[in-house]
Amino acid sequence: MAVNKTEANETGGSEATVILEVFRYHPEQDDAPTFQRYDVPYREDWVVLDALNHVKDQIDGTLTYRWSCRMGVCGSCGMMVNGEPKLTCAAFLRDYYPDAIRIEPLNYFPVIRDLVINMDDFLHKLSEVKAWLVPKEEKPVSDGEHLQTPAELAHYKQFSMCINCMLCYSACPVYGQHTEFVGPAAIALAQRYNLDSRDGAADTRADVIFSDEGIWDCTFVGDCTRVCPKNVDPAGAIQQAKVAATKDWFRSVLVPWGSK
């Protein structure tokens, strides 16, 4: 594709360039990160990822970053673009041009090299919150599907759209201060199962979500929701989880005879 685009340009002929200022860090060689400038052809329909691929293929084979689907669904190519967490396959050069574009690894994660971050922490949290379906009642596959009405599906669907791109963690001031915080995506995915009519493990998940005080520091700033490329609304999930927990607390303290 990038190939086709280059050819289209050669026949179309535009000399405009855009400046990328790219964060470079190589643990085998560097004590501290530096920024490197690359001048890249400007194309109206290029995304930041196309520009990085141009650098990798034509200018500097050592530039290191992740990407795959280039259509906003695999979640690989999240980076800071001019200070904002973005999927670079969905961030168009035309939205920044003619200004220089500064590209950095996602905030708050350890950097492996250049724009590649270490996301082990998130994967660990995903397991901890049991982000999978724990059936309310066991039903053999031979008995067919669980019934779930469109309304019941709609109840959790939004939270199931998370692509694990980590932009929300990069935008989260609480996570920035305190990486023990379970964080927006993992809570949204926990809530995705909590709200699923087939699931019965909300209580177990709550133990993990509230095991760390971080969640109470979340003040509904909503930056996680603002940067989410899939409109998952993790801030909404966190607030819902908090409300549920508070209700449970009131119920157990004020009406201890009530059923839990």
Next chain:
Amino acid sequence: MEIQNHDILIVGGGGAGLRAAIAIGEENPNLSVGVISKVYPMRSHTVSAEGGAAAVIKPNDSLDDHMYDTISGSDWLADQDAVEAFVHEAPTELVQLEHWGCPWSREPDGSVAVRPFGGMKIERTWFAADKTGFHMLHALFQTALKYNNITRYDEWFATRLLVHDGRCQGVAALELRSGQVRAIAGKGTVLCTGGAGRIFPFTTNAAVKTGDGMALAYRAGVPLKDMEFVQYHPTGLPGTGILITEASRGEGGILINNQGYRYLQDYDLGEPLDVNEPNHPRKRTMELGPRDRLSQAFVQERKNGRTIQGPYGDYVYLDVRHMGEKKIDKKIPFVRELCRNYVGIDPVHELIPVRPVVHYVMGGVHTNIEGETPLPGLFAAGECACVSINGANRLGSNSLTELLVFGARAARAAVRFGAQAGDIVIDQIIALAEQEQRRIRERFFQPKGGTETIAGLRVELTHTMERAAGIYRSEESLRAGCDEIRELKHRFNQIELADHSLTFNTELTAALELEYMLDVSEALAHSALARTESRGSHQRTDYPDRDDQRFLKHSLAYRSDGDPRIEYVDVAITRWPPGERVYGSK
């Protein structure tokens, strides 16, 4: 060198690989499984599948209909015993996925909803809006998290099968973070590495789809089957190649040329119904014809000057405007999102430019119905494998189901094999992996003054493949292609890397991927040259007819020192003797 040891290894963490890994836990939770994936599993290309997964569940449908649709769609090249097994097990697999939380779209009564797809007599495609692959992959990944017997090797890049004493005993894999090649041993190894669409310049496929598992098997002496069959999806976005799902036609979208004319009616695909007719879209007709025929119709329209010219090649239009905003947002919201982001148009009000785009490789690692390859200890499933249920043309929405059915089957076969296999010869396996480490270091890290670049050769290769083995092929185009691939393989030896570091060296992995792509391309072009007939997606301008006398057979491409050796094996026919593919009739 350290060695990691497991009972079963899975190479690839997409839909097939994760289904296989879970199947082993279901069979016996005491068996240890290693899942080796060059990307985090949820980044795998299954994530991009949009439209849905086929399985018979509704009372108006029947297993026989699903079998017939699949076999006629395959132009009778599918193995009918494999199709029967597939169709039988498909509903169980999709219900199983429902039990694992997959958010299938529903009918008002809460049962699973289905939609029509191309080449189907009756609607049977389960879907999760138009992000079916995404939801399936995440449901599988999240379910796999609860199995303690699964060890994931995320961002480990498999570079070689470790074959000793005529048996696959593990893989050598490059750990991206450390740059070390390590030996990972297993009594059974299941390849689930996906397809190879990236050998073409214009493809729906993600960057990761470079034919890795196919090349690994091919180098180990395992034949690649039916590699000449490559599916062009009729509706990709020009420029990017991003897929616009067939579900957009299943939900009523139509294809028109530069005259605003529904051109498919000129290509033996039946008569168009008005979009407001209650029977539109009619199954196995017009826009719901099979993908090979629709992509071929585009080429004819282009030849006749009835396509629209754009900066990224010619295109036609997909029109979904009559569906209205509400239905578009409910049934194909991702299509709207993609069109807005990547084309700058809103399909609620505007026409979507589309053109055929390489989507799927029907061929792959030769396996039997159990997922076993001819090499003991080696198994394969999903797009990297060829069982074959897809024959000369895969039916839309069979691939997501295939990766579940055959992912599980291959895993069970690997477990059976492992139970009776002798011990791994550890010393030998380590020696082979050490040899592999040396090969990579010497080949790619020692400056040789070479002048070739990865990107340069990759561009040449993909354009060679398009010229040689596109929608229409000929002896002339294929011979030229085979010559060019041979030359490119030679020039690959002159590649020089700029990056000699050990930490997350993506230039090295790109070189290794290009080496895989060259092997896969070679097998593909030679298989296409040898098949002097036209069948399904393989259209030879010099041999325009199907020739069942000579070619009701699967091709098998074996690697050799020179050009690959092509052999043939019979197609399994059970109940459906070869017939004519008829679309568009009542």
